[in-house]
Amino acid sequence: MNAPVVESEVKAVVAQAIENHGKTFDALIPILSEINHTLGYIPAEAIREVKKQIHGPTSNVYVSESRLYGLASFYDMLSTQPRGRHVIKFCENAPCHIVGGKAIWDALRETLELENGETTSDNKWTLLTTSCIGLCSVGPVLLVDDDMYGNVTVEQIPEILGYYE
Amino acid sequence: MKTKRAMILVSTDAESLRLGANELLENLNEALEAYQLFDEVDIATITDAERSNIQPFVVVYPEATVYGPVKPGDARYLVEEHLYKGRVAEDLLAPPKTLTGQIGSLRAHKGYNPAEQRIVLEHAGRIDPENIEDCIAHNGYEALGKALTELSPEQIIDIVEKSGLQGRGGAGFLTGRKWKFVRAAKGEKKYVICNADESEPGTFKDRIVLEGDPHIILEAMAIAGYAVGADEGYIYIRGEYGHAYRRLKHAIEQAEEFGFLGKNIFNTNFNFHIHLHAGAGAYVCGEETALIESIEGKRGEPRPRPPYPVTRGLWDKPTTVNNVETLANVPAIIRNGPEWYRSFGTPSSPGTKVYTIMGNVNFSGVIEVPMGITLREVINIYAKGMKPGSVLKLAQTGGSSGSIIPAALQDVPMDFESFRKAGVSLGSGALLICDQHTCIVDLVKVLLQFFRFESCGKCTPCRVGTQRSYEIVDRISKGQGKPEDLDTLQYLIAEMERASNCGLGQTATVPIRDMLKYFRTEVEAHILLGSCPTGVCEMNLELETAKV
Numbered sequence A: 001m002n003a004p005v006v007e008s009e010v011k012a013v014v015a016q017a018i019e020n021h022g023k024t025f026d027a028l029i030p031i032l033s034e035i036n037h038t039l040g041y042i043p044a045e046a047i048r049e050v051k052k053q054i055h056g057p058t059s060n061v062y063v064s065e066s067r068l069y070g071l072a073s074f075y076d077m078l079s080t081q082p083r084g085r086h087v088i089k090f091c092e093n094a095p096c097h098i099v100g101g102k103a104i105w106d107a108l109r110e111t112l113e114l115e116n117g118e119t120t121s122d123n124k125w126t127l128l129t130t131s132c133i134g135l136c137s138v139g140p141v142l143l144v145d146d147d148m149y150g151n152v153t154v155e156q157i158p159e160i161l162g163y164y165e
Numbered sequence B: 001m002k003t004k005r006a007m008i009l010v011s012t013d014a015e016s017l018r019l020g021a022n023e024l025l026e027n028l029n030e031a032l033e034a035y036q037l038f039d040e041v042d043i044a045t046i047t048d049a050e051r052s053n054i055q056p057f058v059v060v061y062p063e064a065t066v067y068g069p070v071k072p073g074d075a076r077y078l079v080e081e082h083l084y085k086g087r088v089a090e091d092l093l094a095p096p097k098t099l100t101g102q103i104g105s106l107r108a109h110k111g112y113n114p115a116e117q118r119i120v121l122e123h124a125g126r127i128d129p130e131n132i133e134d135c136i137a138h139n140g141y142e143a144l145g146k147a148l149t150e151l152s153p154e155q156i157i158d159i160v161e162k163s164g165l166q167g168r169g170g171a172g173f174l175t176g177r178k179w180k181f182v183r184a185a186k187g188e189k190k191y192v193i194c195n196a197d198e199s200e201p202g203t204f205k206d207r208i209v210l211e212g213d214p215h216i217i218l219e220a221m222a223i224a225g226y227a228v229g230a231d232e233g234y235i236y237i238r239g240e241y242g243h244a245y246r247r248l249k250h251a252i253e254q255a256e257e258f259g260f261l262g263k264n265i266f267n268t269n270f271n272f273h274i275h276l277h278a279g280a281g282a283y284v285c286g287e288e289t290a291l292i293e294s295i296e297g298k299r300g301e302p303r304p305r306p307p308y309p310v311t312r313g314l315w316d317k318p319t320t321v322n323n324v325e326t327l328a329n330v331p332a333i334i335r336n337g338p339e340w341y342r343s344f345g346t347p348s349s350p351g352t353k354v355y356t357i358m359g360n361v362n363f364s365g366v367i368e369v370p371m372g373i374t375l376r377e378v379i380n381i382y383a384k385g386m387k388p389g390s391v392l393k394l395a396q397t398g399g400s401s402g403s404i405i406p407a408a409l410q411d412v413p414m415d416f417e418s419f420r421k422a423g424v425s426l427g428s429g430a431l432l433i434c435d436q437h438t439c440i441v442d443l444v445k446v447l448l449q450f451f452r453f454e455s456c457g458k459c460t461p462c463r464v465g466t467q468r469s470y471e472i473v474d475r476i477s478k479g480q481g482k483p484e485d486l487d488t489l490q491y492l493i494a495e496m497e498r499a500s501n502c503g504l505g506q507t508a509t510v511p512i513r514d515m516l517k518y519f520r521t522e523v524e525a526h527i528l529l530g531s532c533p534t535g536v537c538e539m540n541l542e543l544e545t546a547k548v
Helices: A007-021 A025-039 A044-054 A065-074 A094-112 A154-162 B014-018 B021-034 B072-085 B132-137 B142-150 B153-163 B175-184 B205-212 B214-228 B242-257 B288-295 B324-336 B338-342 B375-382 B416-421 B440-454 B460-477 B485-499 B503-507 B510-518 B520-529 B541-547
Strands: A086-091 A125-130 A142-144 A147-149 B006-011 B041-046 B058-061 B065-067 B191-196 B232-237 B273-278 B319-323 B352-359 B365-370 B392-397 B403-406 B430-435
Touching: A007 A025, A007 A044, A025 A044, A025 A065, A025 B273, A044 A065, A086 A094, A094 A125, A094 A154, A094 B352, A094 B430, A094 B440, A142 A154, B006 B021, B014 B021, B021 B041, B021 B072, B041 B375, B058 B072, B065 B072, B132 B242, B142 B214, B142 B324, B153 B175, B153 B214, B153 B324, B153 B338, B175 B214, B175 B319, B191 B214, B191 B288, B191 B324, B205 B214, B205 B242, B205 B324, B205 B352, B214 B232, B214 B242, B214 B273, B214 B319, B214 B324, B232 B242, B232 B288, B242 B273, B288 B319, B319 B324, B324 B338, B352 B375, B365 B375, B375 B392, B375 B430, B403 B440, B403 B510, B440 B460, B440 B510, B440 B520, B460 B485, B460 B503, B460 B520, B485 B503, B485 B510, B485 B520, B510 B520
Parallel strands: A086 A125, B006 B041, B191 B232, B191 B319, B232 B273, B352 B430
Antiparallel strands: A086 A142, A142 A147, B006 B058, B058 B065, B352 B365, B392 B403, B392 B430
8 A cells, every 4th residue: 555656557447446346327436446445545637547547438438537536535535645554544533532432532633643634744643523423232333444443542553553563 | 329129210290299190109108118128129209291090100110111100009019029029010000002102011131231112122132134034034025025915015105104104214204295296206217215324423324224133124225116116226324334334235236036025026126236335434424315326326424405316316206215224114014914013102202212312321232112201211221321420411311413312302202202391302312421520612613523524515605604603603612702602502402404405504503502591601611701611721811811
């Protein structure tokens, strides 16, 4: 994730995503999701490529770059900016808040010296808040990349962060 | 805290009191003492108008046995039989028919957990969700077979309508009627959409269904497709539910292999295909028209209504959008009939409801119980009480857009009608139980932070209203509020409710409304005294003087 994005790579990633999901309107969001997952974010080149590749002799789907950018910026799981090697998502909703979430959030910000949405200068961490991820019975909850941690305590944070290179 | 092995609830509504409930209570206490059961058995009073013909009645947990009417003179016999000898006092049992739908009619399962009535979650956790054969062995696709080979689409709609099944996404619209509209709508091409964009904070009931019993959704969608005349369906699942997505994908492949999806299902001329569509993180896409926009590859911005999706939905074709929990009820209704379904819940809200319980309680998780049980019952029985040292202050029902209800309302039966009468919304079934250390201003601030972030920005009342109300509540939480702020909030929520395009902006007002309705003094303390009564909010009074 998040290796420097070269143009030929973007082309191939977009081609693969379009092949997986098809050249239809209802495939647009799945295509962008896959690009985001592979590249870590959706670079401007990728948006240009999707526009170019999705329209062709076998497809009458035409989408503008602005529409694609509109999608990438609307949905929370898509990012138009590069993120760190690891993305921490902290649930900031009421169920986690009530059972001690704020202390976890404060500790995360302090430990990483980041505010919401920021990335560390060594590109290792990006800190984000997220909406409810449906693990409310084990709150407070946080996600590191795709790994879920529940019943998190302030004391556990260094240990959890230590798992990641 | 010593654990109690049983709990006795005694009805103390006006009618029960007239018939000697107080004396009964006294005698029960005496009997408990006589048998030295005081340490083991809790006794409490309840009010439950639904069981009006068996007063005064007594419910004994964990078995959830209901006795009634119980005369004061029966107390000793009841305690001796049920709690001392450990057997049901048969001749005091309330007649079963009057109990239907109430929690009291439930049989406890083996083990220590309190009784539940599982329809939606009947097989979740009991079958291998990745193995269709295991699912078939547990009635899987039996209802679809019955529907396709024995029933006409009209008959199915009729059964579902008669069952009284209401949409479990929060609005409570009759499912059968929705299907009828779609069936009657003009056009050859129609769609069934399963709304699995479960994003209401505190709600994870649908995830349990999707992960634990994915085939029940496929089966229900195919039945819905046959009923409304659709040959294509979409499951819109939120992007965050990766595990459920993989389960569903696998389930669809298996169902196609076994011929339960695809062409000529059950050798009939009915065809049905299901697309699995993952969202990409947007709360607003739970709103059905935003969800449709999102499938169409657009930003999830709700459409103006009418036209409603039942006439112009996905790709402008008639579409039924049903919640996961709603659909999961359908196969059992087809198998067992509408009367069976109506034997659970209350007359106006039949069936069960899946609740997710969390907060300052001893047990968090998912339960499925008949409509009409009370919050007190949920907390005391299912959540195994408040955490040690915690006292119930308020509960939030139904996620962020649900109501905040004070402890005083914990005896209102939780069904669509009773809640509507009490001005409360049942919402998605999330029950966030908060204790005395919860500050209402802090809680509402968190909720508004959520709404201002999730507002799609399309319409002004919601986009600006959620932002402005957050700013005001944030100020109040820092001790910088002004007395006129409360009037401003009242004005804002009235406008948002009136003018917002969709449910998001309309219901974002509910937490504020409830805060001002039930906890005004606490809010005023922040403003007038510059202090937070619970000590949760960090006051920042200096800033205010600096600003002036």
